[in-house]
Amino acid sequence: MTEVLSHIAPRRVALIGNPNVGKTTVFNLLTGLRQKVGNYPGVTVEKKTGRMAGDLPVEIIDLPGSYSLSPKSMDERIAYDVLSGHLAGEPPPDVVVCIVDASNLERNLYLVSQVIDLGIPTIVALNMMDAAESAGLSIDLAVLNERLGVPVIPITASRNEGIGKLKYEIRRTDLAFPPERAWQLMPAVEVEMPALIEVLSKEAPKVPVRQRFIEVLQCLTSDSMLDYWTTWAPGFQREVQQVRKKLEAQKVPFQQAEVIGRYGWISPLVAGVVSRKKEVGSASVSDRIDRVLTHRIFGPLLFALLLLLIFQAVFSWATPAMDVIEEGVVGLGALIRGALPTNMLTDLVVDGIIAGVGNVVVFLPQILLLFFFLGLMEDTGYMARSAFIMDRLMSRVGLGGGSVVPLLSSFACAIPGIMAARTLANPKDRLITIMVAPLMSCSARLPVYTLFIAAFLPTGKVLGLITFQGLAMFSMYLLGTVMAFIASLVLKKVVFKGESSFFAMELPPYRLPRFKQIFWRMIDRSKAFVIRAGKIIFGMSIILWALARFPSTDLDPAIVSARLEVETTYSNSVDRLVQEGVDPVLAVQQTDEAMHSDFKQIEALEAGYRIEHSFIGMLGHSLEPVMRPLGFDWKISAGIVSAFAAREVIISALATIYSVGDADENSPLLREKLKADTYPNGDPVYTPLVAVSLLVFFVLALQCMSTLAIAKRETNTWKWPAVMWLYMTGLAYLFSLAIYQGGTALGWG
Amino acid sequence: MSPIQVPRPLTSFSAGVMVHLAFFSLGVAESQRLRELGVREGNLIHVLKNDDTFVCAVESSRIALRKEVAMNVFATLSAV
Numbered sequence: 001m002t003e004v005l006s007h008i009a010p011r012r013v014a015l016i017g018n019p020n021v022g023k024t025t026v027f028n029l030l031t032g033l034r035q036k037v038g039n040y041p042g043v044t045v046e047k048k049t050g051r052m053a054g055d056l057p058v059e060i061i062d063l064p065g066s067y068s069l070s071p072k073s074m075d076e077r078i079a080y081d082v083l084s085g086h087l088a089g090e091p092p093p094d095v096v097v098c099i100v101d102a103s104n105l106e107r108n109l110y111l112v113s114q115v116i117d118l119g120i121p122t123i124v125a126l127n128m129m130d131a132a133e134s135a136g137l138s139i140d141l142a143v144l145n146e147r148l149g150v151p152v153i154p155i156t157a158s159r160n161e162g163i164g165k166l167k168y169e170i171r172r173t174d175l176a177f178p179p180e181r182a183w184q185l186m187p188a189v190e191v192e193m194p195a196l197i198e199v200l201s202k203e204a205p206k207v208p209v210r211q212r213f214i215e216v217l218q219c220l221t222s223d224s225m226l227d228y229w230t231t232w233a234p235g236f237q238r239e240v241q242q243v244r245k246k247l248e249a250q251k252v253p254f255q256q257a258e259v260i261g262r263y264g265w266i267s268p269l270v271a272g273v274v275s276r277k278k279e280v281g282s283a284s285v286s287d288r289i290d291r292v293l294t295h296r297i298f299g300p301l302l303f304a305l306l307l308l309l310i311f312q313a314v315f316s317w318a319t320p321a322m323d324v325i326e327e328g329v330v331g332l333g334a335l336i337r338g339a340l341p342t343n344m345l346t347d348l349v350v351d352g353i354i355a356g357v358g359n360v361v362v363f364l365p366q367i368l369l370l371f372f373f374l375g376l377m378e379d380t381g382y383m384a385r386s387a388f389i390m391d392r393l394m395s396r397v398g399l400g401g402g403s404v405v406p407l408l409s410s411f412a413c414a415i416p417g418i419m420a421a422r423t424l425a426n427p428k429d430r431l432i433t434i435m436v437a438p439l440m441s442c443s444a445r446l447p448v449y450t451l452f453i454a455a456f457l458p459t460g461k462v463l464g465l466i467t468f469q470g471l472a473m474f475s476m477y478l479l480g481t482v483m484a485f486i487a488s489l490v491l492k493k494v495v496f497k498g499e500s501s502f503f504a505m506e507l508p509p510y511r512l513p514r515f516k517q518i519f520w521r522m523i524d525r526s527k528a529f530v531i532r533a534g535k536i537i538f539g540m541s542i543i544l545w546a547l548a549r550f551p552s553t554d555l556d557p558a559i560v561s562a563r564l565e566v567e568t569t570y571s572n573s574v575d576r577l578v579q580e581g582v583d584p585v586l587a588v589q590q591t592d593e594a595m596h597s598d599f600k601q602i603e604a605l606e607a608g609y610r611i612e613h614s615f616i617g618m619l620g621h622s623l624e625p626v627m628r629p630l631g632f633d634w635k636i637s638a639g640i641v642s643a644f645a646a647r648e649v650i651i652s653a654l655a656t657i658y659s660v661g662d663a664d665e666n667s668p669l670l671r672e673k674l675k676a677d678t679y680p681n682g683d684p685v686y687t688p689l690v691a692v693s694l695l696v697f698f699v700l701a702l703q704c705m706s707t708l709a710i711a712k713r714e715t716n717t718w719k720w721p722a723v724m725w726l727y728m729t730g731l732a733y734l735f736s737l738a739i740y741q742g743g744t745a746l747g748w749g
Numbered sequence: 750m751s752p753i754q755v756p757r758p759l760t761s762f763s764a765g766v767m768v769h770l771a772f773f774s775l776g777v778a779e780s781q782r783l784r785e786l787g788v789r790e791g792n793l794i795h796v797l798k799n800d801d802t803f804v805c806a807v808e809s810s811r812i813a814l815r816k817e818v819a820m821n822v823f824a825t826l827s828a829v
């Protein structure tokens with residue numbers, strides 16, 4: 001064969017195959033380290049491309065693992081869209097390489113036959129030749145090659161065998177187009193095809209001639225494929241609908257026509273090329289491992305242990321790193337504040353920009369750790385088992401077993417939890433999981449719980465065993481979890497009704513984890529978080545900063561004169577010391593120390609005044625009428641607004657409003673201030689009932705811009721985050737209202 | 750072995766036996782998914798686990814089915 005090396009534009013080669021056929025291994029062998037990971041526009045399906053070394057530029061596109069081209073999941077939809085050129089800005093590939101598991105030929109050839117029908121030059125890479133051999137299968141390659149009509153290259157990717165030949169074949173510029181369709185649909189459907197193809201070719205002449213048949217077939221069987229043509233070929237769409245109605249009236253099982261037709265061709269083909277030397281049915285290593293890991297008792301037990309470990313890691317191992325990041329942000333802010341003049345620009349840099357970046361980066365330790373564990377579970381094949389073990393339990397609340405890990409991770413933080421929902425193949429399950437994940441009490445709510453429980457709930461014990469406060473803390477977590485389950489049931493019944501929860505999945509063989517791959521996937525996903533969600537979080541941080549900072553008002557005269565007084569006392573004291581013969585430098589130092597707390601107090605007063613007159617303070621005041629029925633005054637309302645940056649911010653916001661200065665949830669001063677605060681008529685602002693109302697509000701409300709940002713990124717629309725915010729805030733409002741009003745009516749106020 | 754067997758739900762076979770799949774009484778999309786996974790009318794499958802969950806082997810792959818799904822897949826005991 002002669003190779004023509006005159007091609008300039010890179011040859012685009014797509015890799016496709018069933019899940020777990022070794023596609024990633026082949027991709028790595030073909031591209032080495034020249035890889036790029038991105039996302040397909042509009043969806044969160046990962047797009048992996050790479051360059052193949054050699055004279056001829058070849059771009060390899062790794063498509064998501066798919067069982068067929070009739071799309072069921074987002075992943076499969078993308079695979080079809082790329083191959084058929086439906087994706088804007090993504091021309092169809094020049095060559096398709098189908099990776100096929102030689103030990104499971106029949107099922108794998110189904111996808112191959114669909115790809116061949118697209119009419120793009122196709123190469124079949126027959127992988128796992130070693131596994132087929134040890135399973136006692138022998139495959140007549142020459143006959144397979146002849147019957148399929150496309151090149152068949154036997155390879156064993158894990159041992160790098162046959163890859164050279166595959167590369168050679170990929171580079172060939174004289175690759176033939178695949179033969180015409182060799183199988184038939186059932187006659188009742190087959191007769192309808194020519195007319196439909198005719199309509200399509202008139203209305204959408206751009207569809208390549210060879211591709212028309214499969215486009216029509218897809219539309220006959222899939223609504224989402226039919227929808228695609230609404231704008232491009234409305235006449236064709238109507239025609240297809242009519243044919244569907246006609247076939248339905250004739251009781252023709254047209255949806256099965258493709259499966260029956262293709263297998264009618266594949267089954268005898270496989271029977272003719274595969275011969276079995278060994279009896280089937282012997283238990284593999286994976287089967288033996290599964291006897292323990294999916295055992296009805298040990299299975300869930302071991303899974304619980306693993307979850308405990310993951311939970312522990314995300315919850316506590318990440319804390320030191322998060323503390324370092326938080327301290328770093330504060331330290332850097334102080335450093336910069338010291339170096340720059342005191343003005344608005346400095347405030348913007350320190351409190352807006354640096355704090356905003358900090359708000360993004362602080363999530364990284366948890367995200368990295370969680371994705372490391374998820375990667376480990378996926379790579380070893382355990383992820384599929386965990387979904388399978390938990391399925392029975394989760395199906396009762398309308399979810400599948402795969403939602404367990406994302407939901408539990410949300411106890412640490414909803415951000416990694418929502419990202420982990422990517423591992424769910426079913427888009428409906430994924431969406432419901434994303435929608436309810438923020439109800440799980442995340443670690444940012446913990447400080448809020450701590451402050452209000454410690455300040456307002458009694459310290460006694462229940463039955464002399466558990467403290468009231470501990471019980472209250474537990475109830476918060478329980479409430480969130482129960483609400484998440486109820487919400488998912490409701491979503492399943494109301495929003496996604498009619499969708500039966502179907503569960504059938506392949507359990508891939510167990511394998512040793514490849515840490516390099518896990519590491520890179522972890523980095524890629526974290527990068528995606530920083531770049532996409534980070535932008536939104538950063539922007540919102542700046543907005544919240546501005547709301548707290550503006551409008552700049554003149555301070556209350558009383559505060560101004562108080563500061564003047566302190567400053568006068570200060571300079572008098574320095575002067576006096578100097579007169580007494582103390583070294584001036586030392587005099588300043590001594591006075592600084594002596595009057596440190598006076599200055600702190602003044603600063604706290606000023607900050608409190610400023611926040612009250614800022615937009616946040618105004619918002620708090622204007623929200624008060626709405627929030628009063630829940631027992632919240634303007635200060636709590638302002639705190640709730642500022643907590644949007646991150647829930648725990650309510651504590652520093654309240655500290656500022658109460659002029660306590662820097663305080664955390666364990667600050668006794670803040671606790672006392674809260675307890676002492678009264679309305680003008682002398683009623684206390686905070687009662688245990690208000691505290692409970694506020695606690696419940698925090699359990700249920702979506703007070704977190706980062707969660708909204710990640711939900712936007714993962715669902716690619718603002719619609720779902722908006723729904724999420726509305727339903728959670730609505731729930732929070734109703735619950736708090738019921739608690740406060742009910743409690744008041746019962747005289748507990 | 751009787752010459753004619755009435756197909757029974759998959760959940761009625763004990764682990765270890767080989768069965769011939771006869772038909773599904775499931776929705777279109779669900780049946781389609783099963784067929785794509787290789788769980789297909791006429792195929793020979795090996796029941797690996799049938800207690801609180803159901804797992805079968807089709808060629809070299811292992812497919813897990815929710816109980817409710819397995820109950821709606823009908824099969825006959827294979828002679829081999």
Ligand SMILES: Nc1nc2c(ncn2[C@@H]2O[C@H](COP(=O)(O)OP(=O)(O)OP(=O)(O)O)[C@@H](O)[C@H]2O)c(=O)[nH]1
Pocket residue numbers: 017018019020021022023024025026065127128129130131155156157158159511512
């Ligand atoms: N025995 C054998 N194992 C192989 C061969 N090629 C790949 N594997 C193994 O099969 C497993 C799956 O390989 P991957 O490359 O991750 O497969 P994939 O199709 O990308 O799978 P997903 O990414 O999970 O969809 C890995 O453990 C590989 O080491 C082969 O030719 N023979």
